[in-house]
Amino acid sequence: MSRIFIGVIVVAVVGNAAEHSTAVMSALENRMELSLGIAIGSSLQIALLVAPLLVFASRFVGPAPMDLVFTPAEVLAVFLAVTIAGQIASDGRTNWLEGVQLLCVYAILAVTFYFLPDVPAP
Numbered sequence: 001m002s003r004i005f006i007g008v009i010v011v012a013v014v015g016n017a018a019e020h021s022t023a024v025m026s027a028l029e030n031r032m033e034l035s036l037g038i039a040i041g042s043s044l045q046i047a048l049l050v051a052p053l054l055v056f057a058s059r060f061v062g063p064a065p066m067d068l069v070f071t072p073a074e075v076l077a078v079f080l081a082v083t084i085a086g087q088i089a090s091d092g093r094t095n096w097l098e099g100v101q102l103l104c105v106y107a108i109l110a111v112t113f114y115f116l117p118d119v120p121a122p
Contacts, residue, residue, distance in 0.1 A: 002117065002118035004074065004116055004118070005110075005113040005116070008113050009109075012046070016042050016046070019038055019039070019042040023036075023038040023039050027099075036088075036089055040085060040089070043081075051068065073112065073113070073116055077112075080105070084102070084105060088102065
């Protein structure tokens with residue numbers, strides 16, 4: 001497994017397990033606006049708050065400072081995720097097929113990051 005796969009897939013799934021379970025439970029109760037809000041809000045929190053804080057914290061803690069330099073595959077994945085989430089949320093309605101399609105997109109990204117060659121650290 002590459003470092004990118006571990007960071008993008010494994011850490012994201014394990015780190016947001018509580019949010020995922022809450023979103024699934026609210027979706028089972030047919031409260032899709034809450035479920036979608038939890039999923040999008042959790043992603044925004046990681047992207048806009050946690051990642052920059054980790055960059056600043058890595059200057060003081062850890063073996064080497066962290067940066068926010070992304071590979072082209074990571075930039076493409078973020079672009080696709082934002083585009084697809086916008087299209088899903090834009091009509092204000094959802095169904096099970098859209099959920100299955102989102103899971104398929106996540107699986108495709110996971111397989112892509114799994115087989116992506118590891119970039120050596122600078």
